[in-house]
Amino acid sequence: MSGSADRLPRLLALVPYLMSHPGAQVGEVAEVFGLSEKQLIDDLQLVWMCGLPGHTPGDLIDVSWDGGEIIIDNADTIARPLRLGIDEASALLVALRMLAATPELADVAAGDALPRVVAKLERAAGEGAATVSSQVAFDVEAAPDALGRVREGLTGRRRLSLRYYVPGRDEVTPREVDPTRVVVVDGRTYLEGWCYRAEAMRLFRLDRVLGVDVLDVPADPPAEAEPIDVTRGVFRPSPTDELVELEVSAAGRWVAEYYPCEEVAELGEGRLKITLRARDEDWIVKLALRLGDTGRVVSPPAMAETVRGEAERALALYAQHP
Numbered sequence: 001m002s003g004s005a006d007r008l009p010r011l012l013a014l015v016p017y018l019m020s021h022p023g024a025q026v027g028e029v030a031e032v033f034g035l036s037e038k039q040l041i042d043d044l045q046l047v048w049m050c051g052l053p054g055h056t057p058g059d060l061i062d063v064s065w066d067g068g069e070i071i072i073d074n075a076d077t078i079a080r081p082l083r084l085g086i087d088e089a090s091a092l093l094v095a096l097r098m099l100a101a102t103p104e105l106a107d108v109a110a111g112d113a114l115p116r117v118v119a120k121l122e123r124a125a126g127e128g129a130a131t132v133s134s135q136v137a138f139d140v141e142a143a144p145d146a147l148g149r150v151r152e153g154l155t156g157r158r159r160l161s162l163r164y165y166v167p168g169r170d171e172v173t174p175r176e177v178d179p180t181r182v183v184v185v186d187g188r189t190y191l192e193g194w195c196y197r198a199e200a201m202r203l204f205r206l207d208r209v210l211g212v213d214v215l216d217v218p219a220d221p222p223a224e225a226e227p228i229d230v231t232r233g234v235f236r237p238s239p240t241d242e243l244v245e246l247e248v249s250a251a252g253r254w255v256a257e258y259y260p261c262e263e264v265a266e267l268g269e270g271r272l273k274i275t276l277r278a279r280d281e282d283w284i285v286k287l288a289l290r291l292g293d294t295g296r297v298v299s300p301p302a303m304a305e306t307v308r309g310e311a312e313r314a315l316a317l318y319a320q321h322p
Helices: 004-020 026-032 037-047 086-101 103-109 113-125 127-134 146-156 254-258 281-294 301-320
Strands: 062-064 071-073 158-166 171-185 188-195 200-205 209-218 242-248 263-268 271-278 295-299
Touching (some): 004 026, 004 071, 146 171, 242 254, 242 281, 271 281
Antiparallel strands (some): 158 171, 242 271
């Protein structure tokens, strides 16, 4: 017996199917949807109680299956299958492009299935989603052989020398790392290892590794080097990080889904009040500037003032160079 999580999307597909196949037989429809006839009739009994607000006989869907022939009426409001919105299609396109760029899935991405799915989504969603997905690109030119070199170091238990781009400080730093494993989190590939610069375990995004050398030095991480728990994502704020309150519009709600939040409250009309911990001031300034007019820093006041000042300086540059 299928659960409610499976039943709702099935019902949303069942009604358009029945509207486009008048007179379909119970057995035929059950076979199409992979159900027993009893399960299909249970679904039809539920459809019979659905409709528009008001719930009078004129508002509800009219369906009958006497003699095995299914007749449905008064269901014009959901006679067509659901379509993806621009936001939903964009999220799918971004995820598919990240999937295609994941080294561990190179064999899958090399086929024509992913490109065909991406092309169909772009056609279905229109220009808006295609534009968003086409703008997704790495900020730096990652080393094309990074994964191979990292695996060479792991297999040979050798220390690695990295040139690593740190976006928060917009700088490239040299790192010597004793590699421990390669992990994939949220569609991105990371090297985990003991970093001698930080004197701690660290995760390094491979698309930010500009160069890798395998050193003729045995990898020998210290005893306190423990694997990093990535089950809840890579970004894990510290309780000592400063609490920051943001207000975002409907277009900025992605912040609540993308970053760990202490508190999220609805403000109406799609707006949110988000409380999260900022690992440093530069990070929250960049987030606020990225949000633009879809969000603002409310507190602490000093950080809100810093964001305002950075925004004014950026706008001044536009005035100087129209």
